Amino acid sequence: MTTMSSLAFVTDHTAIDSAGLLDYHRRPKIPLFSYYRPRKPLLDTAFLCNNTKIVGGRRIWRVKATGENGPGGDATGDTDEALQVVIEKSKKLLAKQRDLLQQIAERREIIASISNTTKIKSEKEEISSEDEEEKSFLELDSNLPDDIYTLQNPSTIKSYEIDTSKSQIKSFPDEDFNNKLQNTNSEKATTNTKELPPFVSDISSTFKKFENTNESISHHVKEHVPDAPMGDNSKSPPLAGPNVMNIILVAAECAPWSKTGGLGDVAGALPKALAYRGHRVMVVAPRYGNYADLQDTGIRKRYSVNGQDMEVHYFQTYIDGVDFVFIENHMFRNLGSNIYSGNRSDILRRMVLFCKAAIEVPWHVPCGGLCYGDGNLVFIANDWHTALLPVYLKAYYHEHGLMQYARSVLVIHNIAHQGRGPVDDFSYTDLPPNYLNLFKMYDPIGGEHFNIFAAGLKTAYQIITVSHGYTWELKTTEGGRGLHNIINENDWKLTGIVNGIDKQEWNPESDIHLTSDNYTNYSLTTLHTHKPQCKAALQTELGLPVRADIPVIAFIGRLDNQKGVDLIVDAIPWMVDQDVQVVMLGTGRPELENMLREMEARYRDRVRGWVGFSVKMAHRITAGADVLLMPSRFEPCGLNQLYAMSYGTVPVVHGVGGLKDTVQPFDPYRETGLGWVFDRAETGLLIEAIWNCLLTYREYKESWNGIQRRGMMQDLSWGNAACRYEEVLVKAKYQW
């Protein structure tokens, strides 16, 4: 996810990076917490969790938006009374919404009759008009409102709510909402076909072919219910119930095809869990190489990037109930594992093209014979690379009456990388000038600059970040890295959801990387015999002395300041005196790579520093090691500690972000906890934690065994997280 080149965007934040999170951990009771405490309404979540009338949840959200108990307001007063008021108001709104549905149904009939008489454009006409569209991409200067941010600001929602007689209010609380939405949007697409704004490519004929055929849609969707990845209950109704929707996750990397870090893992795994719940799910990623078994859809589209015409090809495959669509263009080709390489403008141009092409995939690319369409659709964008997607959705489509029901949710995996650059970079986005303010940022380090993440956060309907701890940190000056004010202003749409792990990939019982070279699969019952076998296999593979009694301490991760690798390197002289073996796997900053090589050269019989990216070795080290170190200076969630625990490998972590959320400290008196957690990213504290850990490993075998077992018995799968994602997506879907 992060490479040296992408660091070019954030180098001006390096000072915060290293000094950053130390301070506020020293003062856990600072008033910051109460100042920044979440202002999200409690009832809202409760309603959605219970899957009760969505309109209730939505209504409450609106009530808060009016200021009664909304962002900035205090959640005080009599809850019962408030609830009654809300219920009453909800009932009234429901009645109005039924009226509205009736009106829509009538209009649909009229539109259908008009569209039946519309002639389909000839192929030739389409091509030439497409050319025109591309040429005029940069000339766009539509009648957009000056302050587009207010459109997303809850305070403006008030006016929509009061004037319920106007058709701006669109809410479909009844059971067959999804069908209605699908139909309505198909109509929308149909009616707009003739008058598409010049920057939008024509809605594909594949989409048009199906748009009025409700039968085909429902048939397809039924057939497309994903195979259950964890057991066969495909005949049961979808777990998501009436909330079933079309979800498109858009990410710059997606495992197993492309991965530099945790983002790739999430993009490869979360969609499967969402599909398992019954949603129709697609992942859109760039095609960086010649991936096996992809089907060329034959679909070609052209988009303009900074005045240059770019053609993209769409490839696809269908795995574990998920449609994977890959976008090919010469800019992505042959990047291999250096997917963030190139200079700032290269990366920016790639991401602009990627977002423009990704957003129209539901129109152009038929999956299972049928395009997703834009009704009942939620995009999940990830990190700054795709933070332009929510902005484009608003600027190119919503503002022009297109994709009216499509929503965007932006996930923050790591705020340290923001897509920063000089203000002039705005020209690459091809957005109208009045959008510049969304991107313009000022901070004492970077001065006035252009910031893609900032614009995405303001524009997305909902924001998710990957742990609760990180949600809190993002609101602090140190943790938000210049974006804390925006995060605080948008607190009302921010949710923390801890990542899960892909049990198909990371499971010691079935891990394919443990089936050769004397490694072996293992489970809770074979932990005592088979995990030591993996340890011996690891020692053999790495050329270390094969000794069962010596603890193997590991690190796996990007070699970046974030990960605190330097703290481990500083602790190594102490560690080798404790009769341990240290194994480190990573790639990243050259100076940190050199440190790994140096340590191995200096302590050849104790230390291995594997510089490189090897998924196989990551699995084998996780299985063969006794202890995993994660002294990260900040860690939004962290996946390696989750993998480690599920493999009976005990984590020693800096208590920050997701590490704090997921590693409960070992309590020797109660025999509870999952590992060791230290308070500040300092070598001394890391050493102290390792010392305690080694003492337990050597002297208190039963306690050690208990820690391993508790770690392995946790349900860390994506199932729970997918359920929480669904709640947020539903909120976005009903949000205007």
Ligand SMILES: Nc1ncnc2c1ncn2[C@@H]1O[C@H](COP(=O)(O)OP(=O)(O)O[C@H]2O[C@H](CO)[C@@H](O)[C@H](O)[C@H]2O)[C@@H](O)[C@H]1O
């Ligand atoms: N040299 C190497 N060889 C093989 N595999 C390697 C490797 N280096 C790293 N990996 C793998 O990459 C993944 C890294 O995941 P993390 O969550 O630790 O990191 P990252 O910081 O990239 O992700 C960001 O996004 C994720 C996802 O949300 C958050 O968990 C995290 O906190 C945030 O910083 C793991 O699967 C790990 O095994």
